[in-house]
Amino acid sequence: MTTDWIATARTLSEALPYLQRYDDAVVVIKLGGHAMGSEEAMDSFARDVVLMRQVGLNPVVVHGGGPMINEMLAKLGVKSEFVNGKRVTDQATVDVVEMVLSGQVNKRIVQAINRQGGRAVGLSGKDANLMICEQTDPSLGLVGTPSKVDPNVLLALFEDDTIPVIAPLGAGENGETFNINGDTAAGAIAAALKADRLLLLTDVSGVKNAEGEVVTELMAAQVREMTEAGVIAGGMIPKTQTALDAVEAGVRAVVILDGRLPNACLLELFTDHGAGSLIRMQPKGS
Template sequence: MKKRDPMKSDWIATAKTLNAALPYLQRYDGATVVIKLGGHAMGSDEGMESFARDVVFMQQTGVNPVIVHGGGPQINAMLERLDITSEFVRGKRVTDKATVEVVEMVLSGLINKKLVQAINAAGGDVVRAVGLSGKDANLMVCEQTDPSLGFVGTPVAFNPEFLRSLHAAEIIPVIAPIGAGRNGETFNVNGDTAAGAIAASLRADRLLLLTDVAGVRDAGGDVVTELSPDQILAMIDDGTIAGGMIPKVETALSAIESGVRAAVILDGRAANACLLELYTDHGAGSIIRNPR
């Protein structure tokens, strides 16, 4: 009698999963997907390695990924180590000259290169990533957002052709949200804002905002899987969407208005979150798009 392989059922399940993913693999072939990885979503080396493998998989199946990362917790830790005290205006940190130097050091140095290294390690000799900030190739030129906040910038001009040239060379760009001023300034840019603006400049198919929450919740606390811009505005008006979720959904709305097909807010700490969103029926988190 032929001996049954106990692993056969696992192989069959894997084959079925790949078969079910085929329409989505075809759907996103050649698509540009901008992914914002929040600082809280980079909480462990294992999580970063898992994210890196997902990005490599996406690139190898025809997606053009652009990674924009944050680093708020890491910046706070470094400011504390250096005994640099921050001032706050209306609840927002004032980024003075000393602070912006630390921000650039942490984002463009420590975090950016760690993430690039993780993607390159996952990609072996096949996939390459390169670390950038908005100052490289005038990728993201900024104006001062509010003089009272110091060196905090709002993106006003972009160089999407530079990113397209990297994709043509099969290189994954990993971008720190540091912007260049027209007069030589260095500006700290909110990571979500930077990701949304870059996605808009590329007319990306998807903007994935990876954070530390499962998505947009309704009044009962349940995650809403699909929302229109009008529904988002109504939920802001009635207070259902509040606090730190407001700037995230505003980023999503702005990106959609500028030509991005859809934005998704999802939990970056969940295993394979990006793959679940792109390549499965149920997706992950909350997708925001115009009604079809």
């Protein structure tokens, strides 16, 4: 197979308007546990993030790790259940969540980015008071909703050419540790940074309608209707809710897309093709 060098050069040239549009832009990327997959997929994701930084964007990675938490809880014989996409969390569970997310998943992503020549620093919402939480709902136990987000540590990391990688845990006012849904955490951080884009990477190609087709552009009212009808369910509920909250809080647009697709982030940011479901306040062109 010969490489089509002319096509490669054309691709780079066609990316120019996007590179100019996103110069210095803040892009928050939520990497879901289901989108993490193999070492190759992780390396490809890390390479995209390093490229973003190299061309002048400020990427922030917020990760999940639900399947990895499930695996560890099962090993330890701790039972776990989800209500509307959120894990009911007691003290024993949050201890495992922190160990898996901050200890294993976070470091795996940091290492993958550093291996690709980037400079990543791992932290959780507990560091530098990044996310102070309130209890979301007493019936969910130690599940938190960020009530105060201080993004100063992230701004300092941008200045230092460093990519923040954030595990979704937060501190309570009384010294508790809260488990935050990864999508909720990414949305809160994107809102505090008034990010240009929030990319929610998952294992489906976007938000699907009742016929199973991906809806490429969604407005708030449509999301509400689809949720009431049960078409949006399970783990997609926190994602679409996060998207609505984020655009209301000033994030320019949110995209829900398949993170297992090679170069998913580049496809969305730097090509006309785009990917997944785009959620914003106003329809395109208005």
